[in-house]
Every structure is written in C-alpha cells, then in structure tokens.
Amino acid sequence: MRLHGEARRLARSGIACALLVAFAACSNNPYSESDDDRKIRYKTLPGPTKTLDPAVSYSSLEHQITANVYETLLEYHYLKRPYTLMPGLAVAVPERQTREGGRVAYRFDLREGMLFQNDPSFALDGEGRTTRTIVAADVAFELMRIADPAVTSPVIATFAKIEGLREFSERLQALRDENPEFGALRIDQQYARAGGIEGVRLHGDFGLEIVLIEPYPQILYWFAMPFTTPVPWEAVVYYDGQEGRPFFKDHPVGCGPFEVSEFDKQSKIVMTRNENWYGARHPEWKAPGTVYPSEGEEIDREMGRLDPAYVGRSLPLLDGVELRLEKEHIPAFNKFLQGYYDASGIVHESFDKIVQEGRLSPEMSERGMKLEKSVDPDIYYIGFNMNDPVIGAPAGARGRKLRQAMSLAIDVVEFNRVFNNGRGVPAQSPIPPGIYGYDPDYRNPYRQLDLPRAQALLEAAGYPGGIDPDTGKPLRLSFDLGDTSTAGRLRFQFFVDQWAKLGIDVEIAATNYNKFRQKVKEGAYQIFMWGWIADYPDPENFLFLLWGTMAQANSGGPNTANFDDPEFNRLFEEMKGLDNGPERLAIIRRIRKLLEEERPWIELYHHESYALYHSWMKNVKPAGLSLPAAKYVDIDPVERKRLREEWNKPILWPAYLGLVLAGLIIIPGVVTFLRERQ
Amino acid sequence: MLAYIVRRTAYGFVVVLGVLLLLFALFFLYAEPIEMARRAVGEKAPPEVLEQWVVNHGYDKPTWWNAESPADTMLVDHFRSMLTFDFGRSDADDSPILERIRTGMGPSLALTLPIFTFGVLLGVGLSLFVAYFRETYIDRMGVVLCVLGMSLSILLYIIGGQFLIGKTLRWFPISGFDTSPAVVLRFLALPVLVGLVEGLGGSVRFYRTVFIEETGRDYVRTARAKGCGDGRIMARHVLHNAMIPILTRVVVSIPFLFTGSLLLESFFGIPGLGSMMVDAIHGNDFATLRAMVYIGALLFIVAQILTDIAYTLVDPRVRLS
Numbered sequence: 001m002r003l004h005g006e007a008r009r010l011a012r013s014g015i016a017c018a019l020l021v022a023f024a025a026c027s028n029n030p031y032s033e034s035d036d037d038r039k040i041r042y043k044t045l046p047g048p049t050k051t052l053d054p055a056v057s058y059s060s061l062e063h064q065i066t067a068n069v070y071e072t073l074l075e076y077h078y079l080k081r082p083y084t085l086m087p088g089l090a091v092a093v094p095e096r097q098t099r100e101g102g103r104v105a106y107r108f109d110l111r112e113g114m115l116f117q118n119d120p121s122f123a124l125d126g127e128g129r130t131t132r133t134i135v136a137a138d139v140a141f142e143l144m145r146i147a148d149p150a151v152t153s154p155v156i157a158t159f160a161k162i163e164g165l166r167e168f169s170e171r172l173q174a175l176r177d178e179n180p181e182f183g184a185l186r187i188d189q190q191y192a193r194a195g196g197i198e199g200v201r202l203h204g205d206f207g208l209e210i211v212l213i214e215p216y217p218q219i220l221y222w223f224a225m226p227f228t229t230p231v232p233w234e235a236v237v238y239y240d241g242q243e244g245r246p247f248f249k250d251h252p253v254g255c256g257p258f259e260v261s262e263f264d265k266q267s268k269i270v271m272t273r274n275e276n277w278y279g280a281r282h283p284e285w286k287a288p289g290t291v292y293p294s295e296g297e298e299i300d301r302e303m304g305r306l307d308p309a310y311v312g313r314s315l316p317l318l319d320g321v322e323l324r325l326e327k328e329h330i331p332a333f334n335k336f337l338q339g340y341y342d343a344s345g346i347v348h349e350s351f352d353k354i355v356q357e358g359r360l361s362p363e364m365s366e367r368g369m370k371l372e373k374s375v376d377p378d379i380y381y382i383g384f385n386m387n388d389p390v391i392g393a394p395a396g397a398r399g400r401k402l403r404q405a406m407s408l409a410i411d412v413v414e415f416n417r418v419f420n421n422g423r424g425v426p427a428q429s430p431i432p433p434g435i436y437g438y439d440p441d442y443r444n445p446y447r448q449l450d451l452p453r454a455q456a457l458l459e460a461a462g463y464p465g466g467i468d469p470d471t472g473k474p475l476r477l478s479f480d481l482g483d484t485s486t487a488g489r490l491r492f493q494f495f496v497d498q499w500a501k502l503g504i505d506v507e508i509a510a511t512n513y514n515k516f517r518q519k520v521k522e523g524a525y526q527i528f529m530w531g532w533i534a535d536y537p538d539p540e541n542f543l544f545l546l547w548g549t550m551a552q553a554n555s556g557g558p559n560t561a562n563f564d565d566p567e568f569n570r571l572f573e574e575m576k577g578l579d580n581g582p583e584r585l586a587i588i589r590r591i592r593k594l595l596e597e598e599r600p601w602i603e604l605y606h607h608e609s610y611a612l613y614h615s616w617m618k619n620v621k622p623a624g625l626s627l628p629a630a631k632y633v634d635i636d637p638v639e640r641k642r643l644r645e646e647w648n649k650p651i652l653w654p655a656y657l658g659l660v661l662a663g664l665i666i667i668p669g670v671v672t673f674l675r676e677r678q
Numbered sequence: 679m680l681a682y683i684v685r686r687t688a689y690g691f692v693v694v695l696g697v698l699l700l701l702f703a704l705f706f707l708y709a710e711p712i713e714m715a716r717r718a719v720g721e722k723a724p725p726e727v728l729e730q731w732v733v734n735h736g737y738d739k740p741t742w743w744n745a746e747s748p749a750d751t752m753l754v755d756h757f758r759s760m761l762t763f764d765f766g767r768s769d770a771d772d773s774p775i776l777e778r779i780r781t782g783m784g785p786s787l788a789l790t791l792p793i794f795t796f797g798v799l800l801g802v803g804l805s806l807f808v809a810y811f812r813e814t815y816i817d818r819m820g821v822v823l824c825v826l827g828m829s830l831s832i833l834l835y836i837i838g839g840q841f842l843i844g845k846t847l848r849w850f851p852i853s854g855f856d857t858s859p860a861v862v863l864r865f866l867a868l869p870v871l872v873g874l875v876e877g878l879g880g881s882v883r884f885y886r887t888v889f890i891e892e893t894g895r896d897y898v899r900t901a902r903a904k905g906c907g908d909g910r911i912m913a914r915h916v917l918h919n920a921m922i923p924i925l926t927r928v929v930v931s932i933p934f935l936f937t938g939s940l941l942l943e944s945f946f947g948i949p950g951l952g953s954m955m956v957d958a959i960h961g962n963d964f965a966t967l968r969a970m971v972y973i974g975a976l977l978f979i980v981a982q983i984l985t986d987i988a989y990t991l992v993d994p995r996v997r998l999s
Contacts, residue, residue: 027850051772152727154719
C-alpha cells in the first residue's frame with residue numbers, strides 16, 4: 001500500500017516535470033537555433049520542384065534554384081531598367097555578325113580558368129577528380145540536350161532557329177530507333193556520333209559560335225537563362241537514378257554562386273556558397289556579375305540599393321539560401337510575420353491590414369517592414385476567337401465594331417479594385433511597362449470606358465441595343481473559362497455584367513481546364529481570358545501572341561485568338577529581326593495602331609506585385625523576370641535574431657489555466673467515484 | 679481458420695482485379711494524355727514537345743486492344759505495373775513512384791501513429807469515464823462536447839489551431855517539417871494535437887454508446903450482485919466484452935495510417951503520402967494517383983481480413999470457417 005502511494009507520488013511528480021519541460025521547450029522557431037547567426041536567407045517554395053534540369057525547367061518556382069546554381073554566359077544588370085544584358089561567363093556580350101543566305105552568327109568567348117562546383121560525378125574524368133574547367137563544349141552539350149527528343153525541352157522550337165538543330169534532333173532519334181545499341185551508349189558519345197549541331201561551332205576550348213538561320217536578336221536573352229548554361233556531361237551520365245544515385249533533374253551540378261547542398265523536394269532545399277564559382281576564385285577579375293553594381297535607377301538610390309558600403313563588394317553576400325515548402329499561403333504569411341521568412345507577398349485575406357491607401361499600415365511600419373511595388377512584365381487580356389463567324393474576322397466590319405464596342409464597355413480599374421485589391425496597371429496595348437516599345441503616355445481610344453460610344457458602335461454593327469436582328473433577342477455570346485470555382489466565375493461575371501449594360505447576353509461556359517484546352521484546340525469558343533508572362537524583355541515576346549504563324553488553329557501555337565492579319569504578320573516579321581531603335585519603334589507604333597482598330601484582344605491589365613521585406617534584408621530589388629538575385633541580397637542576422645526573439649515569446653498562462661480547468665472538471669468526478677466505492 | 683484466410687485472400691484478389699479495372703476505366707478514359715503533358719512540361723511548351731512527352735510516357739499506345747500486338751496496350755501495362763508493384767515514374771516530375779511512397783510513409787506514420795495511438799487510448803479512457811458517470815453532469819457535459827467536436831469541420835481545427843497555438847500563443851511552429859531530431863517533435867506537436875482533438879469527439883461518443891450498451895447486460899448485473907466494484911466491472915468486464923466493435927473501428931482505420939492525412943499534411947506542410955496525393959490531384963499526376971488508390975484498396979482488404987482474425991482472439995465464440 002505504501003509502495004502504491006509512493007508510485008503515485010512519483011507518477012504525479014513525473015507528469016508535473018514532463019509538463020514543465022514541455023512548456024519550457026515550447027518554441028515556434030522552425031529552424032535549428034545553430035543557424036541563427038548565419039547569413040541564411042529563408043524563402044518559401046509554394047510547391048515541390050518538378051525538375052531542376054536546366055534544359056527542361058521552365059517555371060519561376062524552379063528558377064529560384066536553377067538561376068542561382070547555373071551561371072549563364074550573359075546575365076541581366078541587377079538594377080538597371082529597362083533590363084540590360086551584361087557579360088556573365090562570357091567575356092563580352094556578342095555582336096551580331098551577318099552571314100550569307102540571310103543567316104546571322106554570334107560569337108561568345110568564355111572566360112578561361114572557370115570551374116564547375118565540386119561533385120563526385122567528375123570522377124568519371126579520372127579517379128579522385130571532383131571538378132574540371134568549364135569549356136565551350138559544355139554549352140554545346142547543353143544545346144544538344146535541348147535538341148534531344150528524349151529530354152523533352154519546352155524550348156526546342158525557339159532554339160530550332162540555330163542552324164542544323166532540328167536536323168540533329170531527327171538524326172539522333174533515327175539512330176536510336178534503328179539501333180538499340182546506340183541508345184545504350186553514353187549520352188555525350190551518342191551526341192558525337194549523331195554529328196553535333198551544324199550551327200554550334202567551337203573555336204578552341206573557349207570560343208563558341210552560334211549560327212542562326214534567320215535574324216533573331218532575342219537569342220541573346222536566351223543566353224541569360226539557365227537553358228544555355230554549361231552542363232558537364234559527367235553529371236548527366238552519373239546521376240541516372242541507379243544504385244541509389246538521384247536523377248540529374250534532382251541533383252544540379254552547375255557553376256553558379258551557389259550549389260544545392262541539401263535536396264528534399266518535399267520539405268526543403270538548401271543552397272550554400274559554391275567555392276568554385278568564378279567570382280569567388282577570381283575576385284581580381286572584377287567581372288560585372290561578381291561585384292555589387294555601382295549604377296542603377298534613381299529609385300535604387302532612394303531605397304538604399306546603391307549604398308557605398310555595398311558598391312563594388314564581391315558577391316555573393318549571403319552564406320546560403322534555404323527554401324521551405326509552404327503549400328498554403330496563410331501559414332506561410334503568418335510565419336513571415338513572425339520573422340521566420342525574410343520576405344513575402346501579401347495574402348488577399350490580410351491585404352487591408354497590411355496596406356492602407358497604397359502604403360504600409362502603421363502597425364507594419366512599426367515593425368520596420370518595407371513595402372516594394374513593381375509592375376510585372378505581363379499582360380492579362382480578354383481574347384476573341386477571330387475564326388468565329390459572329391465575333392471574328394469572317395464577320396468583317398460588323399465583327400470589328402462589335403469587338404470595339406465590347407472593349408469600350410470594360411472598366412478595368414473597377415475590376416482591379418474589386419478583385420486585385422486595386423493592384424494592376426490598366427493595359428493599353430500588349431506591351432507592358434519595362435519592355436521596349438511601352439509608352440506610358442499612350443491611351444488606346446478603345447480602352448477607355450465609354451458606354452455611349454460603345455452603344456453607337458453596337459448599333460453601327462447591326463445590333464441596336466444589343467439586339468440580334470436574326471432572333472429579335474439580345475445577342476448571345478459565349479465566354480469560355482477553364483475554371484469551375486466560384487471565385488473564378490465571379491471574376492468572369494464582372495465582365496458579363498459590363499457587357500449586359502450594352503444589352504449583350506454573354507453566357508459563361510465554365511468547364512475544367514482540360515475541357516477548356518480541348519475547346520481551344522477545336523476552335524469551339526468565342527471569348528476567353530488569358531495572360532502571358534514575359535520570357536525575356538522584348539516586345540517580340542508579347543506581339544508574337546498575335547502572329548498568324550502562331551495561331552492555335554494553324555499550328556497549335558499560343559495565338560489563341562487565331563488573329564491572322566496579313567499586315568500585322570508583315571510588320572511583326574519585320575520588327576522581330578530588328579535591334580531596338582527608331583525604325584523598330586516606328587513599326588511597333590504601326591502594330592499598336594492596327595491592334596487598336598482590329599481588337600482581337602481587350603487588353604486588361606499588367607499585374608502589380610506588392611512585396612514585403614523585413615528590416616534586416618538589404619538590397620532587394622523586385623524583378624518581374626527571374627534573375628539570379630540571391631547573390632546581391634544581404635541579411636543582418638543579429639537584427640533578425642533580436643527581433644525574432646522579441647516577436648516570438650511563448651504565452652504559457654493559457655496552458656496552466658487549461659490544466660486547472662481540467663482538474664476542476666475531473667477531480668469532483670474522481671471524488672464521487674471514490675465516495676461511491678466506499 | 680487457414681482455409682478461411684485462403685478463401686478470403688482469394689476473394690480479395692478478385693476484388694483487387696475489379697479495383698484495377700475500375701481504376702483504369704476512371705483514369706484513362708478521363709485523362710487526356712496531351713493535357714497531362716501540358717501540366718508536366720509547362721503551359722508554354724510547343725505541341726511537338728507535348729507529343730514527345732506522350733510517347734516517352736507510353737500514353738500513345740492503344741487503350742484497350744491492339745490487334746498487332748495484344749500485350750502492347752495501356753490496359754496490359756496498367757495491370758502489369760500494378761500487380762508487380764512496379765509503379766513506374768510520376769507523370770508530374772518523372773520521379774520513381776515507389777521511392778516516393780517509401781520516403782513519404784515515414785512522415786505520414788510520424789503524424790498518424792501518435793494520433794491513432796493516443797486517439798484510441800484517450801477515446802477509450804474518456805468514454806469509459808463518461809460511461810461510468812452516465813446520467814450525471816460529467817456524462818452530459820461529455821456528450822455535449824463530443825457533439826460539438828464532431829460538428830466542426832477539420833479545417834476549422836486546423837486554421838484555429840494554427841492561429842491560436844502557432845500564431846497567438848507561439849508554442850509550436852505554425853507549419854513545416856524537418857527530419858532533424860532536434861526539431862521534428864516541434865513540428866509534429868501541433869498537427870498531432872489538432873488531429874487528436876478533431877477525432878476525439880466522434881470516438882468518445884461511439885465508444886460511450888458501446889460501453890453503455892454493455893453495462894446494461896446481465897453479466898454486469900451478476901458481477902455487481904457478486905460484489906464486484908464498478909471500476910473493476912468497467913475496466914475488466916465491460917471493456918473486454920466491447921472489444922468487437924472497438925476492434926472493427928480500430929483495425930479498419932489502420933490502412934489510413936499509411937496513406938496519411940490529406941488535409942493535415944497539406945496544411946502543416948508534412949511531406950507524407952497524404953500531401954503527395956494532394957499534389958498528384960493538383961498536378962494531373964495519374965500515375966501516382968492510381969498507385970496510391972491501388973495501395974489504399976490493398977491495405978483495406980488486408981485490414982478486413984485482419985479484423986476477422988482479431989475477432990477470434992477477443993471473442994472465443996467467434997469461429998472462422
């Protein structure tokens with residue numbers, strides 16, 4: 001009996017001790033405390049990466065990693081706008097060289113003495129080797145990977161402008177089909193036997209010439225993207241998913257300022273400094289991409305991004321970057337507010353609490369937070385199927401007037417106020433701010449809200465008051481969307497309501513995205529809404545969405561409006577081969593005028609991003625394009641630690657109160673039980 | 679009993695074949711390979727790349743029947759890959775599905791096992807407690823709390839838990855996961871607590887009903903007449919005799935421990951199999967989805983057989999024949 005009592009006392013004190021320890025160990029810090037003093041940038045990853053293979057990866061999510069791990073021959077200046085190319089691994093930005101038959105060439109010269117990151121795959125070159133020198137053949141190898149049908153690179157059509165790339169692709173496939181043994185050869189040997197790409201020529205170890213079948217100045221932008229990074233064949237061969245080795249797509253081996261040191265795509269990806277990066281090994285070169293820039297915009301000076309303490313400093317400034325998977329945006333945002341993420345977008349639900357009258361709320365300002373606004377290089381638009389007999393080109397002037405009237409009825413400022421928290425710049429043409437050809441003073445006469453003019457145009461089109469004379473009822477059109485959610489429907493209903501003011505009856509045909517794509521493929525749609533985000537900062541990347549060659553009906557291309565106007569096609573083809581200058585600008589203005597009248601699109605808005613940063617983050621510059629920005633950013637870990645501790649002291653009294661309340665409920669019951677037993 | 683197990687296993691195999699056929703019909707008649715390709719390769723990929731993806735993934739083969747080569751159809755491939763557990767690669771990111779299942783099972787079990795174990799212990803313990811005090815304020819309060827607990831959506835528990843415990847009281851991280859032993863418990867504490875509280879209402883109410891029904895039986899009255907104490911009656915006799923419904927409920931939920939919790943994992947960022955299912959649904963990853971549905975069906979059939987066997991262990995009157 002005494003022993004029993006002793007045991008009970010021990011159990012009681014044990015539970016009490018466990019509770020005390022549990023409460024004392026309470027912490028909402030999601031990181032190991034040992035990282036507190038290091039310059040690690042913590043970022044969110046909204047979903048798992050699909051592939052980090054630079055020939056395939058084409059998402060901004062993955063670009064956060066690939067852009068920092070795979071250095072490119074050229075890169076964008078971090079601060080200058082409009083976006084400006086500067087040398088990266090190449091010694092200089094190449095000039096266009098004209099060749100016979102309308103072909104053009106670009107000659108890149110790589111810096112000598114640069115190394116890949118350390119990796120076991122280089123043992124394929126010789127036992128004990130952990131790296132090797134980067135040569136021009138590594139870029140050629142990557143271009144051959146883009147052409148390889150087995151790789152399924154999404155940019156093969158763009159690179160098909162390189163002479164002989166398409167033929168190389170076909171030769172390679174034919175050899176694999178003819179002879180299974182060929183497919184078993186090492187990948188670099190397969191490429192060598194297939195004869196390489198004619199328009200990719202090596203000049204010694206470090207010279208690379210690219211010959212294009214037609215003028216395409218935009219090709220240089222592609223050399224600032226990871227698609228064209230040097231890739232070591234050893235890594236592609238070694239990381240084959242066999243014998244416990246990961247696949248190459250999950251194990252990047254690059255030559256950028258950072259390398260992936262921990263990869264768990266379902267949880268976190270850690271990047272740390274690459275000691276072999278050319279900027280780290282050769283700071284004396286003072287290469288443009290290896291030191292903090294000294295030039296920028298006036299806003300950069302105002303925002304402290306041209307601080308003399310940073311100008312000319314060797315990069316990178318961080319020790320590493322840690323990306324944590326956060327699929328749900330509300331928990332991610334709350335962790336940002338707790339200081340566990342360094343930067344964040346603003347969740348719709350908290351927008352009014354964070355931003356008031358376009359500025360940071362006093363509560364957030366007190367916490368030292370900074371708000372950065374930037375207009376993204378994108379366009380959101382309503383498109384008309386130009387093959388449709390009622391609303392498209394077959395309807396001639398009648399259809400044109402109908403499109404013009406519908407364009408005049410859309411109030412995009414109100415749309416942005418209701419659905420985008422007021423964010424977004426009303427679009428006047430397909431070309432967004434920051435892209436050559438954008439004119440801030442231009443006002444599209446058909447993109448101003450003007451209902452009387454719209455009604456007059458509708459009448460001129462033969463639909464007085466929106467009535468279709470064939471049926472005697474309001475003109476009935478279909479607005480197709482690939483989103484069956486209530487939120488999606490509400491957005492579309494906004495436009496339908498605006499057109500209803502003209503008397504037009506637009507029916508929303510909501511299907512799932514797959515069905516919608518099928519309808520687009522079959523041309524069974526009239527009106528749709530879509531968006532496009534720039535791949536590179538050139539008007540060609542927006543205007544090609546209306547080029548007849550790219551029409552969905554002709555080639556399955558991204559011209560979903562099926563706009564195929566001979567004059568537009570002629571002007572576009574002329575414009576795309578020109579360098580920026582007065583001649584190009586004049587053509588862009590003629591294209592703009594043509595689109596103004598033809599109205600294959602109702603241009604809606606260019607998205608405006610609002611980003612929040614904590615006070616400990618330095619040198620952040622929002623960029624609509626994916627840039628290798630991590631090397632420029634700095635963090636003050638001491639300030640971060642201090643504020644995190646201040647903001648995250650656990651509140652324990654409710655736990656004690658809960659225990660007391662539980663006791664108050666249970667003890668009378670136990671007492672009753674004991675009394676009844678007696 | 680052996681004959682019974684063999685017979686049930688044979689029935690189970692037939693059910694599995696039916697499940698596989700249904701799976702094939704559901705997924706391959708619904709899914710458009712070209713759209714799967716678009717989701718996998720990207721919205722901007724040209725048609726030729728999408729077509730190449732379809733060929734590379736074997737979705738260009740005839741669906742049901744190939745006169746030239748009967749074994750070379752998607753139907754045969756489907757049955758072959760499922761029955762041999764060679765699930766192939768994910769449609770979304772080409773990663774080996776079996777490997778992903780293997781790595782995802784750990785985090786899923788780390789979450790579901792504590793919820794299951796503590797849930798059963800607490801559920802049975804609390805229901806014995808309220809059943810003992812039936813018709814008192816403790817019982818009534820218990821029933822009200824249980825009904826209240828069952829009426830609320832799990833989303834409310836998740837968001838409320840994250841807001842109250844993670845954000846306001848700052849006891850544990852709001853979400854996330856890390857396999858590092860130094861912090862893993864910190865990440866699991868909140869989702870386990872939420873899962874536990876969310877399931878408690880339903881289980882206490884169920885077990886209480888079972889126990890109250892048992893306490894009205896003759897053997898309880900006899901035990902009381904013989905002078906056996908109420909505590910002893912509840913803990914030894916009533917609990918023992920109520921094991922059949924308890925086992926039914928407990929064993930049937932075991933398969934779900936392996937397949938994880940879709941919402942908890944997704945909201946708390948736990949990289950388990952539930953989270954993998956959500957990703958697969960969002961990403962048109964039919965290869966992963968059908969593998970997971972197949973494994974779920976298999977585990978369920980196994981659990982059914984185990985439940986029957988467990989009956990014989992807790993109740994000598996049950997004979998499997």
